[in-house]
Amino acid sequence: MPAVQETIDQVRQIDVDQYKYGFETTIEMDKAPKGLSEDIIRLISEKKNEPEWMLEWRLEAYRRWLTMDEPSWARVRYPKIDFNEIHYYAAPKGTTGPKSLDEVDPELLKVYEKLGIPLKEQEILAGVEKTKIAVDAVFDSVSVVTTFKEELKKAGVIFMSISEAMREHPDLVRKYLGTVVPQSDNFYATLNSAVFTDGSFVYVPKGVRCPMELSTYFRINERNTGQFERTLIIADEGAYVSYLEGCTAPQRDENQLHAAVVELIALDDAEIKYSTVQNWYPGDKHGKGGIYNFVTKRGDCRGKNSKISWTQVETGSAITWKYPSCILRGDGSRGEFYSIAVSNGHQQVDSGTKMIHLGKNTSSRIISKGIAAGVSDNTYRGQVSAHRKAENARNFTQCDSLLIGDKCGAHTVPYIEAKNSTAQFEHEATTSKISEDQLFYCLQRGIPEEQAIALIVNGFVKEVIQELPMEFAVEAQKLIGISLEGSVG
Amino acid sequence: MNMQQAIKMTAAETALVDAYTAQIGDLPGDGAVLSLRDTLVHELKTAGLPTRRVESWHYTDLRTLLRAVPSADPSAFADRVDPIVAGSTVLSVRNGEADLKSLPEGITSRSYTESLLDGSAAAGLAVLGSDDAIGRINGGLVRGGLEIAVGEGVELEAPLEIQVAQSHGQAHTRFPVSFGAGSKATVLERHLSTNGDASFVSSVSDVTLAEGADVIWIILQQQGPADTHLGQIRFVLGKNAKLHVFVINAGGRLVRQELHGRASGEGADLTLRGINLLGGESHTDVTFTLSHDVPHTTSSEIIRNVVFDRAKGVFQGKILVAQDAQKTDAKMSCNTLLLSDDADFSAKPELEIFADDVQCGHGATVIDIDHTQLFYLLSRGIPEKKARAMLVNAFVAEIVEELEDDEALVEALEGVISAWLEKHA
Structure with a gap:
């Protein structure tokens, strides 16, 4: 069913125009000069009081990066990025934003309201000045941070920024950093290795079940560290941790290029669950601006019977280039990937996963749901491979695409490679519009068309929503609802 | 110069x-x-x-x-x-x-x-x-x-x-x-x-x-x-x-x-059927692209691969649906039987779709012989080697039978397949 003009208008309005005002602010910051050189890297390292080995590590990555070419295989188009026009270091202080919520785009606030975000949090998200205080206020008033920190400490879980961890737990960082995504992994990961400014570090000790969902929400982060974020999560033998990244509310961000790296390591019998909701600025209705999100996320099921599960809801960014992967190294390990990617306006999404089966009796499951609207392009790109020694490797892949409107594109590019006769791979993909039959059924039961569409779409993505932690699931469902609001006349 | x-x-x-x-x-x-x-x-x-x-x-x-x-x-x-x-x-x-x-x-x-x-x-x-x-x-x-x-x-x-x-x-x-x-x-x-x-x-x-x-x-x-x-x-x-x-x-x-x-x-219809019988040290690649340029066209593709020895097989299939090509119906599937630990098969079934009112799908499987089917035949007293051959033959012969209108042709192609399997299985 081709979307009606009104749909397109409305969706455009909701997803794109809401940012119109949020980006007017001028920022004064303690910035390093534009461009990248060994001196800039030394400066970053020095500002962060890093140990010598870390500086060497960064420099090594930088030298490799100089010899690499920007990848061009993904189905995304964008003007050439001038890597010398970027500030690679900006001190977190001195930002100026709107003075209060009154100055923030009312449309944006409406979205917050729909998502049910508390006022104080809205201020943080909208980048209202004195944010830091606001954050403290929010959390301190209920003593969330203090309580959480104490509880985590009791359990022995280390949860801090990676810069802090480098100073306080250098051995742990040194032991694991770059072991999943090596310095020279790919163009953007290598750039990240050279210049990353911050990120999260989590270590869950042997046999510990992390008592709560860890979220970037709770860690009072220095603002403006999102551009080259580096996250490292280690679950030691028998440990369990669930980590939430991002948030459903549209986030302001001045940096156009994001190149994050996330590394997960699960040792014997450990389990890591990593959930992401990404809703960055997608650019305006003409496709100008917006975040370029080039992320390298990879998990290593290093131990026996370990498990890593990725769940993502992607609705933002002008360009998404993201393939959360699992290396199933340990015998009996398991990898999962659940994804919802909604693209609208001029957004381009090229996302998927890799399941690399190396160990015996490893299994993986991929459920990917792509929804394309507007003039966007939505590509699923995934690889499933079984190594010669990966006896009884098992994979199930399902990727479904839904098209709303006749100007968008949905593409599926799976790579299936079996080198073992005991491997059992199943892959299925479908592309369609919303079924007229289903819609008709709902309508003749007296359900208004808009609700019916929401119902059907929610049914379409249900398998993935179910994988999200409770609090995220509710928000994500609302977010998808909002994105599709008005998709009928 | x-x-x-x-x-x-x-x-x-x-x-x-x-x-x-x-x-x-x-x-x-x-x-x-x-x-x-x-x-x-x-x-x-x-x-x-x-x-x-x-x-x-x-x-x-x-x-x-x-x-x-x-x-x-x-x-x-x-x-x-x-x-x-x-x-x-x-x-x-x-x-x-x-x-x-x-x-x-x-x-x-x-x-x-x-x-x-x-x-x-x-x-x-x-x-x-x-x-x-x-x-x-x-x-x-x-x-x-x-x-x-x-x-x-x-x-x-x-x-x-x-x-x-x-x-x-x-x-x-x-x-x-x-x-x-x-x-x-x-x-x-x-x-x-x-x-x-x-x-x-x-x-x-x-x-x-x-x-x-x-x-x-x-x-x-x-x-x-x-x-x-x-x-x-x-x-x-x-x-x-x-x-x-x-x-x-x-x-x-x-x-x-x-x-x-x-x-x-409009109204064009393509059926693609492929059988790849791979053995020895061979490397065989079937690469297919189909562009649905206009509305109301249909296509269906089924590829069956049987891989023995140290053979390597590849199937790449790409279905492209142009923006005007509404009401396209396209289905592609690629099924592989890997029959040796040194055999290797890679598949890349792609969909590239720019029209919204379409039904497109693809499926790909890589499997070994179904053990319940094998067990069924064994329990009927059929020796294992023969039972395996029967199952492999059935796996590929199924799609030859679609040409049923021409008996002589079906027979001839089945002959080619059986002769090959007898030599390699």
Whole structure:
């Protein structure tokens, strides 16, 4: 069913125009000069009081990066990025934003309201000045941070920024950093290795079940560290941790290029669950601006019977280039990937996963749901491979695409490679519009068309929503609802 | 004074370029044809054969895999063999020269060499894209083939078998074939070799179906275990045209069979069926692209692969649905039986969709023989070896049976499959 003009208008309005005002602010910051050189890297390292080995590590990555070419295989188009026009270091202080919520785009606030975000949090998200205080206020008033920190400490879980961890737990960082995504992994990961400014570090000790969902929400982060974020999560033998990244509310961000790296390591019998909701600025209705999100996320099921599960809801960014992967190294390990990617306006999404089966009796499951609207392009790109020694490797892949409107594109590019006769791979993909039959059924039961569409779409993505932690699931469902609001006349 | 540094040529690349140089003046065609040949060979010389870095050759790194190319030998054709379906009209091509014996009524045919000589072949010699290595090699070196036109409304009773039999050396052939409106025909494009000597074969078929034409086109590749086969079929389907392409790979050491088609008329329908019987040290790649250009077209693709020994198989399928092509219905599936621990299969079934009112899907599986099925047969007292053979046979024979309208054809193809399986299983 081709979307009606009104749909397109409305969706455009909701997803794109809401940012119109949020980006007017001028920022004064303690910035390093534009461009990248060994001196800039030394400066970053020095500002962060890093140990010598870390500086060497960064420099090594930088030298490799100089010899690499920007990848061009993904189905995304964008003007050439001038890597010398970027500030690679900006001190977190001195930002100026709107003075209060009154100055923030009312449309944006409406979205917050729909998502049910508390006022104080809205201020943080909208980048209202004195944010830091606001954050403290929010959390301190209920003593969330203090309580959480104490509880985590009791359990022995280390949860801090990676810069802090480098100073306080250098051995742990040194032991694991770059072991999943090596310095020279790919163009953007290598750039990240050279210049990353911050990120999260989590270590869950042997046999510990992390008592709560860890979220970037709770860690009072220095603002403006999102551009080259580096996250490292280690679950030691028998440990369990669930980590939430991002948030459903549209986030302001001045940096156009994001190149994050996330590394997960699960040792014997450990389990890591990593959930992401990404809703960055997608650019305006003409496709100008917006975040370029080039992320390298990879998990290593290093131990026996370990498990890593990725769940993502992607609705933002002008360009998404993201393939959360699992290396199933340990015998009996398991990898999962659940994804919802909604693209609208001029957004381009090229996302998927890799399941690399190396160990015996490893299994993986991929459920990917792509929804394309507007003039966007939505590509699923995934690889499933079984190594010669990966006896009884098992994979199930399902990727479904839904098209709303006749100007968008949905593409599926799976790579299936079996080198073992005991491997059992199943892959299925479908592309369609919303079924007229289903819609008709709902309508003749007296359900208004808009609700019916929401119902059907929610049914379409249900398998993935179910994988999200409770609090995220509710928000994500609302977010998808909002994105599709008005998709009928 | 060429500023652009040419690549260091591999032995195979050198051999191909040398083959061209050695035959200058001898290869048919001058003027536009000759200058096009020059361009294609020059491209081959400067860019080389495709490597895995070229996306469409990701799983078949031709530059590494093609180690040697036997030198061209004008006498290296073999005698014609009996057609696979008794009673077929056989058009055999020897060293590019076609024997144009008496054809059934309604078909006109001439040697492709003549088209090269009079320049009319020039337009069709261009490559499909920068990654079209087969078109490049073939366009540079093609000696001949057949140009066939099936007249409007002509219905052929017996199949037409185009036979390219080679004993060694090289063969580069082309077959532009057009089917008139409302015509009906079955064509067998058969490539075989008569001994174990290495030969290098490239072949491009250029098939057009006018309104309402109904065609079964079977590619039967039975080259020897040392042979390289680079095949390509390009097809364009007109309004309500119906094409059933059936590819059977049952031979060769290094094989790439490309199929590139367009559904350009409303109501066009493509059926692709493929059976890849892979054994030994062979590497076989079937690469398919279909573009649904207009509304209301349908396609269905089923590929079945059986992989033994140390063989490696590849299937790449890409269905493209243009923005206007509403109401497209496309289904693609690729099923593989891996029967050896050293066997290897890679699949890349792609969908690229720009229209919203469509039904498109693909499925791919890689499995071993179903143990419950095997157990069932064993419990009925069938020895394991035989039971396995039965299951493998059933896995592939299933799709041959779709050609049930032509019993003789089904029987002949099943014969090819059984003979191959008996030899390898």
